[in-house]
Amino acid sequence: MNIIFQDRFPIRAIVLIGVALLITTQIYAQNAEARLSLTLRNATLKEFVKRIENSTGYSFIYSEEITIKHKINLQVKDKPLREILDLAFKNEQISYQFTGRHILLQKKKESKTVGRKFTISGYVTDGTSSETLIGTNIIESHQNQGTTTNPYGFYSITLPEGETELRFSYLDYATEAHRFTLSQDTLLNIRMQGNTQLQEVVIVSDKTETGTIATQMGSIEIPMTQIKNTPSILGEADVMKAIQLMPGVQAGVDGSAGLYIRGGSPDQNLILLDGTPVYNVDHMFGFFSVFTPEAVKKVTLFKSSFPARFGGRLSSVIDVRTNDGDMQKYHGTLSIGLLTSKINLEGPIVKGKTSFNISARRSYVDLIAKPFMPNDEEYGYYFYDINAKINHKFSDRSRIYLSVYNGKDHFAANYDGDTDSKNGSTMNWGNTIVSTRWNYIFNNRLFSNTTVSYNNYLFDVNSYNNNKYANSMGTSIINRYSADYRSGINDWSYQIDFDYNPSPAHHIKFGTGYIYHRFRPEVMTSKISEKTGDKVDRDTTYHSIANSRIYGHELSAYLEDNIKVNDRLRLNLGLHFSLFQVQKQSYSSLQPRVSARYQLGKDVTLKASYTQMSQYVHLLSSMPIAMPTDLWVPVTKKIKPMRSHQYSLGGYYTGIKGWEFSVEGYYKDMYNVLEYKEGVSFFGSSSGWENKVEMGKGRSAGIEFMAQKTFGKTTGWLSYTLSKSDRQFAKGGINNGERFPYKYDRRHNINLTINHKFSERIDIGASWVFYTGGTSTIPEEKTAVIRPNDGTNNGSWGGYGHEGVFDSAMTSPTIGEASYVEHRNNYRLPSSHRLNVGINFNKRTKHGMRTWNISLYNAYNAMNPTFIYRSTSKNAPYKPVIKKYTILPLIPSFTYTYKF
Incomplete structure (x- = not known):
């Protein structure tokens, strides 16, 4: 009517x-x-x-x-x-x-004063714990304008005077709606309440910086629920292994936590812990990462259009943010598994003002194995992590955070010799990170964050040999030899970032930073002492001539603006400037960043981007897995910074309720990438490393498909990546100037991940991966050769993989074997595939929640190659036979977790 x-x-x-x-x-x-x-x-x-x-x-x-x-x-x-x-x-x-x-x-009533606008700003927090919520969506219904909270939970939006309706939405929280008449600048802090009915896993969240409506391209936020529910080795939930299931991301060796993203190497990934770069993110030789899931609040991966505030790496940015701590009540989590035990505690120090969050994890294989060791031998390995954070709120305008991380791997071997001798060695490596962050709101449109941090990565090896015997006179003689080897890098850094929101159509970020690097590629000392009775015959310390420290200064500044041109078109325009000074040599780079999003229809989005990046540090490594002997070195007068140009194009469809479909294509050029020269490798010594490598060019191209179900009792995704990556060096150098496939050039990669919730008590997760093999250099033939000695007796003959047995006489001929290889990376490894399955049995108790997890890693026992090696047969000693070695067969595990 x-x-x-x-x-x-x-x-x-x-x-x-x-x-x-x-x-x-x-x-x-x-x-x-x-x-x-x-x-x-x-x-x-x-x-x-x-x-x-x-x-x-x-x-x-x-x-x-x-x-x-x-x-x-x-x-x-x-x-x-x-x-x-x-x-x-x-x-x-x-x-x-x-x-x-x-x-x-x-x-609609016209405003009394045409054009008057006011700003609404504040923090969005969890209604129970006061934990800040990063990336909360804020939408004004009448104006169809929106924004999100920044990495510290702060938002700001400027709107016309009049009737206003703001809606706040966040994964697993009930939507908050606030209606009022906007007549002045308004402080509006929101406390959101968890929605227990929303237990679905959302794979890619719908934020302005990640997801289908984001201006940024190739950016993915991985919820912690997904990371914790992804089955892994020995039931250890792992941030890096969850990232490996994303399109365009590969693991190096089967089962490892290494990341090879869009044709790049592991050192081309910028990994940040609360804004501080982490150089070594591996435990147990790369099979686990240093991030304890219980300490982490949010993980965001950028692999295409990098925001201008990030720089220093070519392939990706992984931004890890840790929990701030509950300001209202005490609670925690205790977890016991086959490999490690973990505990997380958080709560208020001063209720409503100051909170703490602390997580600790330790493996205990060494403790279990110790009773079974022989009396004259002792071997042990363990790793641990400690994350601690204090969060203090001075006022609604000022907050401060103090974060500490310390983690270490420790290996020891001690044994007695046949006589009165003792031998042993220890090996330790790990990170120490301390950072302080201060958030300050200058006004309702301008937010700042200031970070001061210290980061230290250290690898230390100690070995000793003690011999005790009696001479012919019956006098006791003691000989002792000890050696110490250290390498590492530590940084002091300062960063200030600003968020400025002049209007809903512009979200401007700008800032500057400085890092003081101290590289210690290697510090080697040895000591020899001899003692006869009470007389000291010798006590000498030797220092390697390679001992040195390299100091670097890195300065950066950036400006970026996320612009809403109209309802269909958004742009993100940015510029990143960097300057690196080392050994009286300076390198600078001005890096433009452009990305665009066009809403073709209600359910169809198109995106395009161009990104330029520069990198000033390199990782020297010869092993297919992460080793503590890998060394970080800076650019030098001879070695120039690596550079890349990446072009991306993508389409996204959300027309089916609860589903998202995407396709992204990319092409990347890389310059000044490093490879070892023919017949040269590295293991623990940086001496003369500049002469062992060549600089060349790299290419990487691919197309990534992804279909994901984001709501319901069954969630998950299926992704397929078709890619190619190669390298090329100057003629006469590596591979005689011809292009050759990159070590981790894998043509096909498929990931299928499924999570299903049967009830509040039982849920299951499974992931299946398939990828074609990478490449390796394998000699095709071996021949026996006799060559005259070159007078140096260093056995350097050039070519691939030459092996020789050298005569001790300087002038005698050398007898050995020469290997022939037609080109670099001439052998492609077989394909790998693996199914991981995990099931959770949950039960709510009087004081909390109890969960039993049972997992199967490599459920159908696929014998995937972890390493390959060359062997020979008795019938054809000079014809190589390629054999594979598998270290990760079917591995069952269980974990007990209690939340209180």
Whole structure:
């Protein structure tokens, strides 16, 4: 029924209508949130009103002066009536009001002062713990403007004066709606309540910086629920292994936590822990990472269009943020598994003002094995992590955070010789990171974060040999030899970042940073002492001539703006400047970053990006797995910075409820990438490393497909990557100047991940991976050769993999074997595939939640090659036979977790 006011409309009728509205207001209020599905094409206001009335039982009241400028086009599924009205009238001067069973349409009131705008700002936190919520979506319904909270939970949005409705949404939290009249700058802090009915896993969140509506391309936020539910070796949930399941990301060796992203090497990944770079992220020789999931709040991967605030690496940025700590109550988690035990505790120090969060993890294989060791031998290995954080709120404008991480791997071997001798060695490597961050709100549009941090990575090896015997006179003689080898890198860094929100159409970030690097490629000392009785015959310390420290200064500045051109087009424009000074040599780089998002239709999005990056550090390594002997070295006068140009294009479709589909293609050029020269490798010594490598070019191209189900009891995704990566060096150098495939050039990569929740008590997760093999250099033939000695007796003959047995006489000929290889990386390893399965049994107890996890790593025992090596047969001693070695067969495990 339409009621149109005429000039002569009876006053009595108006009174009767008013009484009826008052009586029925409470009855029909709940229907304002009724959900409808509706499709309209070029509808008039009268047609729209009729459809709503027929579907809901509401009647519209409006005067004949209410008209629309544009025809109404809608296609909505299961949307609240309020949202449908917002969409229909978003570009019209029409407001609405629910009054009982009627909807009153009126002209929007014009602002008293045209153009007046005000800013709403504040923090979004968990309603129970006061933990800041990163990436919360904030949408203003009437203006269709939006923003998100930054990495510290702060938001700012500037809107026209008048009626305002802000909606706050975040994964696993109930949506918060706040309606008010905006007449002045407003501080609005939001405490969101968890929604226990939303237990689904969302793979890629719908944020302005990640997901399908984001301007950025190739950016993925991986929820912690997904990381914790991904089956892994020995039940150890791992951040890096969850990232490996994303398209465009590969593991190096089967089962390792290494990351090879879009044709890049592991040192081309910038891994940040609360904004501080981490150089070594591996435990147990690369099979586990240093990040304890219980300490982590958010993980974001950038692999395509890098925001301008990031720099220093070519292939990816992995931004890891840790939990701040509960400001209201104490609680924790205890977990016991086959390999490690973990504990996490958090709570208030001063309720509502100061909180703490601490996590600790330790492996205990050494403790279990110790009783079974022989009396004259002792071997042991363990690793541990400690994360601690203190969060203090001075006021709504000022907060400070203190974070500490310390982690170490320790290996020891001690044994007695046949006589009175003792031998042993220890090997330790790990990180220590300390950072302080201060958040300050200058005004409701300008937010700043200042970070000061210290980062130290150290690898240390000690070995000794003690011999004790008696001479012919019966006098005791003691000989002792000890050696110490150290390498590492430590940084002092300062960074200040600003978020400026002048209007909803612009989100500007700018800042600057400085890092003071101290590289210690290697420090080697040895000591020899001899003692006869009480007399010291010799006590000498030797220092290697390679001992040195290299100091570097890295300065950076950036500016980026996320621009909303119109409802369809968004741009992210940025510029990153960096300067690196080392050995009186300076390198500078100006790196443009451009990305665009165009909304082709309601459910179809197109994106494109261009990114330029520079890198000033290199990792020297010869092993296929992460080793503590790998050394970080800076650019030098001879070695230039690596550079890359990456071009990307993608399309995204969300037209099927609960599903997202995407395809992304990329092409990347890399310059000044390093490879070892022919016949040269590295193991623990940086001496003369500049002469052992060559600089060349690299290419990488690929296309990535992904289909993911984001809601429901069953969630997961299927991804397929088709890619190619190669290298090329100067003619006469590596591979005689011809292109050759990169070591981890893998043509096909498939990831299938599924999570299903049977009930509150039982849920299951599974992941299946398939990838074609990488490449390796394998000599095709071996021949026996006799060559005259070159006078140096260093056995350096050039070529691939030459092996020799050298005569001790300087002038005698050398007898050995020469290997022939046609080209670099001439052998492709066989394909690998693996299924991991894990099931959780949950039970709520009086004081918390108990979970038993049972996992199978490599469930059907696929014998994938971890390493390959060359052997020979007795019948053909000079014809190589390639054999594979598998170290990760079927591995069952269980874990007990108790949350209290």
